[in-house]
Amino acid sequence: MATVVRSFALSGVNAYSVTVETVTLYGQPSVNIVGMGDTAVKEAAHRLEASLTYGSFEFPKLKVVINLAPSGIKKSGSHFDLAMAVSLLLEAGQVLVDRDKLYDSAFIGELSLNAELRSVSGVLPMVMAARESGIKRIFIPFENNREASLVKGLDIYAFKSLIEVVEFLQGKQEYYCPTFEEAEKTSDSYEGLDFADVRGQDVLIEYIVAAVAGGHNILMIGSPGCGKSMIAKRISTIMPELSEEEALEITRIYSVTGHLRERGSLIEKRPFRSPHHNASMNSLVGGGSPVVPGEISLAHNGILFLDEIAEFDKKSLDALRQPMEDKVVTVSRVKSIGVFPANFMLVAAMNPCPCGYYGQSRCRCTDYEVLKYRQKLSGPILDRIEVHKYVQPVNFLNLSMQEKGRSSAELRERVQKARRIQQERFNGIPNVNSNAQMSEAMIKEFCKLDEESNKLLRVAFEKFHYSARTYNKFLKTARTFADLEESEVIRKKDISAALMSRDLDKDRSGMLVV
Amino acid sequence: MITYWLWLINLKGIGPVTIRKLVDRLGSPMAVYQASIEELQNIKGLKLGQIETLLSQHSLESAQRIEDYMQRNGINLLTYDDPYFPPYINEFPGLPAILYYRGKLRTLTSSIGIVGSRRCTAYGKEVTADAAAFLGHAGMTVVSGMAKGIDSYAHTACLKAGGYTLALVANGVDICYPPEHQMLMEEIVESGAVISSYPPGTRPRQEYFPERNKLLAAWVEKLLVVEAADRSGALITAEYAMWFKHRVYAVPNSIYSPESLGTNRLLLHGAEVYLGPDQLLKKCKKEDSNNSLLKKPQKSKALKKQRQNRCDSNKLQEQVILDRLDQVQDINDLLDVCNGDISGLIELLCRMELEGKVSILGQKVKRLSEVE
Numbered sequence: 001m002a003t004v005v006r007s008f009a010l011s012g013v014n015a016y017s018v019t020v021e022t023v024t025l026y027g028q029p030s031v032n033i034v035g036m037g038d039t040a041v042k043e044a045a046h047r048l049e050a051s052l053t054y055g056s057f058e059f060p061k062l063k064v065v066i067n068l069a070p071s072g073i074k075k076s077g078s079h080f081d082l083a084m085a086v087s088l089l090l091e092a093g094q095v096l097v098d099r100d101k102l103y104d105s106a107f108i109g110e111l112s113l114n115a116e117l118r119s120v121s122g123v124l125p126m127v128m129a130a131r132e133s134g135i136k137r138i139f140i141p142f143e144n145n146r147e148a149s150l151v152k153g154l155d156i157y158a159f160k161s162l163i164e165v166v167e168f169l170q171g172k173q174e175y176y177c178p179t180f181e182e183a184e185k186t187s188d189s190y191e192g193l194d195f196a197d198v199r200g201q202d203v204l205i206e207y208i209v210a211a212v213a214g215g216h217n218i219l220m221i222g223s224p225g226c227g228k229s230m231i232a233k234r235i236s237t238i239m240p241e242l243s244e245e246e247a248l249e250i251t252r253i254y255s256v257t258g259h260l261r262e263r264g265s266l267i268e269k270r271p272f273r274s275p276h277h278n279a280s281m282n283s284l285v286g287g288g289s290p291v292v293p294g295e296i297s298l299a300h301n302g303i304l305f306l307d308e309i310a311e312f313d314k315k316s317l318d319a320l321r322q323p324m325e326d327k328v329v330t331v332s333r334v335k336s337i338g339v340f341p342a343n344f345m346l347v348a349a350m351n352p353c354p355c356g357y358y359g360q361s362r363c364r365c366t367d368y369e370v371l372k373y374r375q376k377l378s379g380p381i382l383d384r385i386e387v388h389k390y391v392q393p394v395n396f397l398n399l400s401m402q403e404k405g406r407s408s409a410e411l412r413e414r415v416q417k418a419r420r421i422q423q424e425r426f427n428g429i430p431n432v433n434s435n436a437q438m439s440e441a442m443i444k445e446f447c448k449l450d451e452e453s454n455k456l457l458r459v460a461f462e463k464f465h466y467s468a469r470t471y472n473k474f475l476k477t478a479r480t481f482a483d484l485e486e487s488e489v490i491r492k493k494d495i496s497a498a499l500m501s502r503d504l505d506k507d508r509s510g511m512l513v514v
Numbered sequence: 515m516i517t518y519w520l521w522l523i524n525l526k527g528i529g530p531v532t533i534r535k536l537v538d539r540l541g542s543p544m545a546v547y548q549a550s551i552e553e554l555q556n557i558k559g560l561k562l563g564q565i566e567t568l569l570s571q572h573s574l575e576s577a578q579r580i581e582d583y584m585q586r587n588g589i590n591l592l593t594y595d596d597p598y599f600p601p602y603i604n605e606f607p608g609l610p611a612i613l614y615y616r617g618k619l620r621t622l623t624s625s626i627g628i629v630g631s632r633r634c635t636a637y638g639k640e641v642t643a644d645a646a647a648f649l650g651h652a653g654m655t656v657v658s659g660m661a662k663g664i665d666s667y668a669h670t671a672c673l674k675a676g677g678y679t680l681a682l683v684a685n686g687v688d689i690c691y692p693p694e695h696q697m698l699m700e701e702i703v704e705s706g707a708v709i710s711s712y713p714p715g716t717r718p719r720q721e722y723f724p725e726r727n728k729l730l731a732a733w734v735e736k737l738l739v740v741e742a743a744d745r746s747g748a749l750i751t752a753e754y755a756m757w758f759k760h761r762v763y764a765v766p767n768s769i770y771s772p773e774s775l776g777t778n779r780l781l782l783h784g785a786e787v788y789l790g791p792d793q794l795l796k797k798c799k800k801e802d803s804n805n806s807l808l809k810k811p812q813k814s815k816a817l818k819k820q821r822q823n824r825c826d827s828n829k830l831q832e833q834v835i836l837d838r839l840d841q842v843q844d845i846n847d848l849l850d851v852c853n854g855d856i857s858g859l860i861e862l863l864c865r866m867e868l869e870g871k872v873s874i875l876g877q878k879v880k881r882l883s884e885v886e
Binding site for chain 2: 200369481496513514
């Protein structure tokens with residue numbers, strides 16, 4: 001009868017249970033691994049042979065068949081090695097363990113040629129899946145211990161080599177829990193980045209605070225070297241602190257993509273991703289075979305910064321539309337579908353015109369050229385960015401430059417306050433937790449204007465010829481500005497602030513074009 | 515009839531001068547087509563080769579093909595004997611006798627040309643926009659070349675003022691050059707006309723532009739050169755215009771500005787100094803410019819009125835801001851007026867902008883002088 005040992009396989013950011021069945025048959029000595037494994041799985045045969053021999057076991061001189069069930073799903077990765085090795089040793093009778101005891105155990109890990117256990121990616125989702133499927137004991141490589149320990153509710157056994165695993169299974173060796181230092185919780189989790197470093201941009205920062213508070217996406221338009229990137233890098237420092245659940249979500253994605261292997265601990269700061277503008281569509285939204293998350297998922301619960309957004313491939317950008325709306329991205333392939341979380345705040349930056357110095361005396365771009373340049377950004381994408389602000393280089397000789405700007409901590413305080421108000425407002429409404437996500441009906445309900453504010457809006461619309469669809473955007477941002485100052489109603493000053501948040505549209509009205 | 519015109523202009527060796535001569539003598543292009551050898555020999559100055567061409571090349575096939583294409587694309591012919599054809603163009607030899615156009619022609623009113631460099635400054639743009647809008651309002655025809663920069667601003671400002679504008683282009687009227695002016699071209703066709711001496715389908719070429727400039731210079735009564743660099747197309751136009759004895763106005767500007775090298779040189783060589791759009795309107799006499807020396811510039815009057823208004827209102831902060839805005843200010847530098855209250859400042863500036871007192875481009879705040 002075949003020996004059955006349990007392991008796990010990855011599908012997107014989720015894991016599912018895999019049973020590793022091993023049988024030795026009379027026939028020409030060989031190792032056959034079946035169950036739709038990729039090259040890494042097939043090559044496990046050689047790693048098995050080497051590490052068993054190195055570990056002073058005898059590799060059975062029989063025909064070995066290893067099946068990874070369910071056999072109809074493609075599997076990839078080298079983390080089945082440990083489970084295969086254990087099941088083969090059991091099948092060959094070189095290790096004597098009560099097989100019933102293994103029923104609630106699972107094995108994850110890659111073997112080196114001299115029987116050591118190597119860390120693998122995707123441990124967190126696999127351990128989580130293990131807990132859900134009722135596994136009581138899970139065996140993992142030592143280096144993945146910290147990551148696996150994030151999951152409570154099952155026993156984690158972290159070993160450095162196959163021999164240790166076997167000795168423990170046979171009861172020859174006691175397991176003592178390796179202690180690892182808790183990652184120091186530093187208050188300064190953003191490598192010294194702070195908004196206090198940004199001087200002389202107080203008004204712009206006010207809009208960034210509002211964008212973060214209301215979950216609005218933001219586009220910064222400015223000449224080269226005016227500080228767009230500097231500001232973008234600091235936006236994650238004023239976002240509210242991560243909840244445990246959010247941190248786990250992020251860690252899970254990073255675990256699957258292999259970004260965790262080195263650090264192996266919970267990700268406690270909001271991610272900041274800034275892909276270069278030559279990024280392919282698949283690298284942005286996710287793809288490949290097997291399907292892995294892309295940049296927008298790596299930016300989950302954090303910032304996706306697209307510098308020079310006008311230079312991005314139009315197709316790649318348009319692929320962001322659906323994820324921005326749904327906060328998840330579905331990557332469909334013929335044989336598999338990956339659903340990845342993608343709840344990010346989009347921060348984009350671009351030059352104002354082909355030469356980059358629009359509004360300055362050295363610029364010679366005509367209005368038609370400027371408009372054509374800006375049209376590189378498709379309407380649907382611009383439509384999903386509520387705040388467009390110009391960034392202008394600061395005057396270094398100015399006196400106000402000596403003063404420090406407001407610190408990130410101070411700004412974050414305000415953001416958190418506004419977020420709390422929104423949470424109360426949208427309590428009980430599924431999939432809505434910020435002003436930016438309000439539907440039309442909600443805008444009607446939550447963004448009532450008094451006569452005076454209405455008049456102001458009307459005047460502005462007449463003066464700047466805003467399109468009708470910007471109306472709701474003004475209301476949403478005005479709602480956020482009111483929340484920032486903890487005002488129940490939208491006041492005239494909130495509308496004023498919102499009116500100044502659409503520099504591109506306003507600029508369009510001032511251009512001398514037909 | 516159009517077929518015969520097209521047949522005539524497509525004949526090799528028959529230029530605008532000959533066309534005018536032939537049609538004048540024989541009455542119509544159809545008559546030219548049907549003319550006998552004797553009739554042709556009777557016309558003075560017709561070369562033997564030309565007579566041979568006129569008699570032998572009697573295929574109307576290609577002319578009909580062009581006519582079909584023109585009909586499908588809304589392209590019309592403007593011939594030199596047409597009442598809409600500017601008569602003074604016929605006075606100068608070498609100018610085209612037949613033009614292609616898309617759009618609407620209207621009875622000739624005095625037309626003013628506005629030309630300038632493609633790479634223009636904000637100053638040039640402002641001058642152009644003011645002049646073109648003024649002329650548009652006044653019902654004059656604004657003629658330009660639909661190039662980038664000054665040309666496009668002239669057309670656009672005139673259209674926006676509800677005026678009538680003509681674009682003389684150096685390519686077929688069915689082709690848009692530069693391509694970003696697609697919308698502009700359609701607008702001009704809608705409420706003006708795009709005119710060219712080149713048959714439909716002709717792509718722009720470097721050597722076509724001087725020809726176009728010559729036509730433009732002949733077409734207009736007065737020519738305003740806004741900004742022109744050294745050796746630019748606008749200068750060529752201005753030179754032709756002077757040669758045709760048309761009035762040329764040049765906009766004065768800094769002698770250090772490369773965009774104004776040409777215009778300043780024009781001033782030296784007899785162009786008139788451009789001080790305001792009303793110069794383009796009236797039958798400008800020299801005395802006018804003398805008078806204007808004594809007149810105060812209009813702006814200061816408006817400014818005074820504005821100052822007065824300001825004193826009436828007791829909004830202290832607003833006044834402080836307006837006073838500070840003698841030059842363009844960064845919005846962040848105005849924060850101290852409101853003691854660092856960002857939302858307060860934004861509210862104030864937003865109101866001032868809607869009231870038309872300031873304009874805000876990104877973070878730059880500019881004071882607007884009151885419009886009368």
